């Protein structure tokens with residue numbers, strides 16, 4: 068049996084979202100040129116929370132997009148996953164893109180996402196927001212906004228559940244049985 | 251997530267699950283074609299060899315665009331400029347091409363069964379880009395993608411295929427694909443253009459165009475070739491157009507939201523009236539762009555590996 | 563040298579003998595055939611063949627083979643085809659004249675006769691092409707060829723299309739008392755066609771040959787045979803309608819006979835699915851209903867003979883697109899097994915009827931002094947085991963070619979010994995002891 072430990076509660080997550088939103092506004096002097104892009108699949112609901120919070124704070128619409136990075140992965144052939152919608156509804160050129168994922172681990176997903184974003188235009192800056200940084204980076208990539216640093220072992224998995232009802236949000240760590248361990 | 255089969259030789263043998271998987275992925279692939287930079291690095295270092303023993307600029311360009319959009323290396327082999335002209339056998343040609351270490355062969359050939367034949371002699375994936383009068387699975391898939399985009403489903407629809415069924419690989423792939431996904435298929439044409447024992451296929455057969463397309467959701471019009479007239483299968487293009495050419499009058503029999511499809515290239519004024527070909531119900535141009543998306547999805551799915559978890 | 567084949571089940575349809583008994587071979591002819599060899603004939607040196615459990619029959623005659631010599635020796639030769647025949651239990655074969663060049667003149671007939679004598683372990687009875695070069699334009703020198711040894715005239719592989727030409731060939735054949743063996747196919751209906759017209763062809767996207775293409779010519783040739791009085795033999799009959807027409811023609815006294823081949827009672831056209839070129843032949847493998855009709859025709863003797871249409875082709879001629887592949891399959895080494903397994907074991911015909919269709923009837927149709935075990939007949943004898951089970955392995959064939967769709971099939975019935983003119987050309991004499999009475 069896998070061992071599951073909750074590391075963030077719904078309240079923890081709500082507070083992290085609010086803090087990150089404020090940090091984004093502070094860093095960028097407002098939300099005027101922002102463009103939020105959530106990485107498929109689990110980065111999208113987290114990005115949605117950030118976008119909504121930003122809009123509520125600044126009282127202006129913040130453009131939002133989704134990005135599937137599967138086609139940019141550096142390990143194509145070892146696993147192929149189903150594609151989820153990529154939807155960048157307007158040009159990102161000149162914008163401050165806030166790239167959002169739920170967990171940062173090796174950094175490879177972010178690397179793929181940066182390449183993918185470049186194919187949509189030339190943002191003035193790209194900043195990275197994650198809910199959980201679990202360490203073990205394999206590339207020189209560092210998030211700009213972090214909900215929580217959670218040191219993990221490679222034999223653990225971090226699961227972010229952002230439910231349709233935010234009351235049920237939670238982040239857990241699952242200790243994997245030997246043979247299930249990835250990477 | 252991959253296909254359960256190594257090759258794409260026809261829809262007769264493709265499971266509903268695989269077909270739906272291709273359609274789903276193709277749907278996402280369409281988005282790439284609308285980007286400012288229409289290229290993703292997915293298939294870098296992969297080699298796609300198109301082997302066309304029969305000229306078809308449209309299909310060939312569609313496959314090449316699909317492969318290049320996914321960053322695969324594309325090599326074209328055409329029989330007209332090759333040793334095939336010197337009488338080299340298909341087997342020898344394929345054995346020679348296999349030495350190129352292709353990952354995928356896309357093959358178009360005038361002989362039914364040629365794609366399956368090729369798959370026996372290569373370790374590469376084989377995609378049938380049309381073999382004789384047998385199948386044209388990518389056309390069948392792109393037709394279904396087009397239908398699904400407009401109707402939201404395949405199941406429960408009624409699709410009429412009009413014209414030269416006997417000699418049409420497009421018709422065969424459509425029959426297998428559509429019926430497997432739960433559509434009703436009707437075939438419309440004169441007896442001379444219907445193959446033997448056609449009524450044993452899962453279809454309804456009509457000799458009258460209006461009757462055949464009545465209340466249909468989709469009318470797929472096949473290209474009629476002059477050589478069939480020369481072979482004595484119908485008296486003249488004029489009479490064919492009168493009886494089986496889809497015009498706006500006849501089209502009123504179909505459902506008001508009917509889709510009109512054609513695998514191209516169209517003979518306007520023969521199997522399809524110009525105003526229908528270019529009219530509000532026609533989705534012919536969309537079929538072309540869907541063709542690229544479907545072929546991208548197939549390349550992606552064939553060359554992908556297993557379905558492991560993703561590390562962040 | 564004398565050989566006494568003793569204790570086997572002797573089946574001699576010509577004399578209606580079917581029972582355990584002895585056959586004595588002396589100087590290349592049958593010296594005795596009956597229940598028990600009289601004591602006085604046992605004197606002198608006799609090699610004893612203990613045939614108990616085996617069937618002893620007049621040598622099988624395959625009245626329809628393609629041995630490819632001259633011209634296509636890479637597929638088969640009179641020697642390898644003859645060895646395949648012997649291995650299959652055949653003591654005589656009748657090669658069709660569609661060689662390169664065609665057997666359409668005295669010199670080529672003589673060549674075949676001479677080469678066969680030099681190389682073939684079994685008897686070879688040449689036939690002559692109805693028209694020069696099989697071109698369907700001018701009649702061959704049929705009488706001259708008969709004088710050189712041809713025993714029949716045929717249009718096999720190049721069916722006569724013109725009714726007028728067919729009529730004249732028949733009249734000429736009648737003049738010189740030769741049977742005409744016809745491959746019935748209206749070519750205008752089979753242009754570009756590669757298999758039976760039907761659901762399988764439709765699914766495969768291959769052009770089909772309608773049965774009507776066969777039926778029309780069967781009908782026409784029967785009419786012309788009736789008109790001309792020619793002895794007509796219809797090769798490889800495969801369709802229900804055709805068989806019915808032969809049945810009716812025989813009933814009204816037309817001189818018509820016909821043969822079928824094991825593939826037409828063993829396979830239906832679904833065998834072609836997957837583009838199985840090994841099953842491509844002409845006439846094409848038909849439907850289950852036709853298989854039933856062929857069996858009915860065999861059972862009521864509408865179909866007189868079983869031949870093989872042994873048609874060897876090199877590997878590369880079958881390892882290609884279906885529409886490009888050569889027509890035909892080899893059959894000499896599987897015919898007996900298929901006949902026993904598919905017809906005798908299933909009760910369609912008796913073993914005796916099977917022997918009649920593979921020996922006695924072909925000899926009668928072609929006017930050969932063979933196909934019987936009567937005293938003073940040439941000692942062409944086949945000894946086979948009707949219950950031996952074996953698996954078809956083309957790699958073990960004597961034929962130069964391997965193009966059979968029956969590879970891997972489990973069959974019952976196999977030749978044990980093939981004897982031509984008293985000489986063992988295949989297999990062994992069971993129990994080697996020499997006895998002196």
Ligand SMILES: [Zn+2]
Nearest residue numbers: 718719745844
């Ligand atoms: Zn023939």
